[in-house]
Amino acid sequence: MHYLAFNPSSLWWQLNEFATPHTKTKPLKMSSPSPVATVVSAAALYDRAKAVKEFDETKVGVKGLIDSGIRTIPPFFVHPPETLADLKRGTKPGSAPEIPTVDLAAEESSRAAVVEQVRRAASTVGFFQVVNHGVPEELLLRTLAAVKAFHEQPAEERARVYRREMGKGVSYISNVDLFQSKAASWRDTIQIRMGPTAVDSSEIPEVCRKEVMEWDKEVARVARVLYGLLSEGLGLGTERLTEMGLVEGRVMVGHYYPFCPQPDLTVGLNSHADPGALTVLLQDHIGGLQVETEQGWIHVKPQPNALVINIGDFLQIISNETYKSAHHRVLANYSNEPRVSIAVFLNPSDREKHFGPLPELTSTEKPALYRNFTFHEFMTRFFTKELDGKSLTNFFRQ
Incomplete structure (x- = not known):
């Protein structure tokens, strides 16, 4: 069965923060050095719907991304700041409960x-x-x-x-x-x-x-x-x-x-x-x-x-x-x-x-x-x- 390969020329693949070393573009000027701000700024440069469609049409999933050698994740995988902040929220101090x-x-x-x-x-x-x-x-x-x-x-x-x-x-x-x-x-x-x-x-x-x-x-x-x-x-x-x-x-x-x-x-x-x-x-x-x-x-x-x-x-x-x-x-x-x-x-x-x-x-x-x-x-x-x-x-x- 034919399946689509990754397209190295696609816009989301070339973003500086999300490209592999051999496809790096010129550094983007960011107003904030934080990873989240960098991601948001870079993400503004690409068509999310197009990027998601391209990814889906490869038919090889996240495993295919890893196999391609990427070092940074495509922007449509990046979650909003409120979600990322919540990931750091664990149990209350002094408690370490387990499910029964x-x-x-x-x-x-x-x-x-x-x-x-x-x-x-x-x-x-x-x-x-x-x-x-x-x-x-x-x-x-x-x-x-x-x-x-x-x-x-x-x-x-x-x-x-x-x-x-x-x-x-x-x-x-x-x-x-x-x-x-x-x-x-x-x-x-x-x-x-x-x-x-x-x-x-x-x-x-x-x-x-x-x-x-x-x-x-x-x-x-x-x-x-x-x-x-x-x-x-x-x-x-x-x-x-x-x-x-x-x-x-x-x-x-x-x-x-x-x-x-x-x-x-x-x-x-x-x-x-x-x-x-x-x-x-x-x-x-x-x-x-x-x-x-x-x-x-x-x-x-x-x-x-x-x-x-x-x-x-x-x-x-x-x-x-x-x-x-x-x-x-x-x-x-x-x-x-x-x-x-x-x-x-x-x-x-x-x-x-x-x-x-x-x-x-x-x-x-x-x-x-x-x-x-x-x-x-x-x-x-x-x-x-x-x-x-x-x-x-x-x-x-x-």
Whole structure:
């Protein structure tokens, strides 16, 4: 398959602050020596829409930029000063909280205690890690390696599945909101639809096909366990959430965060809340994921063999805000080793069914906080805006 190469003569590629050594232009006169001011001044000289379009048409993503030998990032990756300032905002002095860790093996001896742990985490932080979940360590490592291998294939191999059309079974892309966001994030992604109608296995790139299919089966199993615990935490029957089809709608994304030469000017993934019901995340040892809490932004420290679980906007809505979704982000990768993470988004299987706060969780004292909607409407709203925090739940609030 033909793919577009980088055009060394394009304007954004020649900017002094963003060019490789052999394409340097004369120094730009800046009124301020700060990196942000330099970026803003240089960025004013180029056509952002044209630059983003050119980048997208290369079909090789951020990995292609790194492979080309750049030393500074293109201006459309540079985030505004307020975002960059917020990246420096961590936890309050004297505190170093961590998200809760739940041992699923303890459920055999004390299910009530595990239900309470999950309920507390889901209703406060919105994030927790699970250990002893039953997924073999060997599969965890193989799946991470397989997704990494996909992203490190020759550019022409990745470009075969590069596409922006929603609904395709397999797509490789850089920034789902590339054309809507104020600034791009330093990462690439392979996305694979696993349910309710799974993509034909032959469409999954061979380099990661076997691992993706094995991983999907394990995630579905773990998800049923988690939904049982979450359902009981709401005071409902164990099967209430699974009966809504919240395991069947599954989309897997394999993120690749290569080294960033200017990690203080961009992000790996902008602050947002996941739109679906539940997210199951497998991350490698590099780190970079942060969650916003009452104590500030905290790091989700990688634990060997642990899975990171977070509540999505949809589950916040149907639980009538008993459970909370949370803002989270990923810092740009300053390590020479690429970061890999694999998330599975769990959604309703029926996109045309109407959803809203569960009747069992509403009353005169606690009325429904959100209006009813179809999941199709819900996700259409998500994909027509940039990743920008809580605007999705606010849109459906009554």
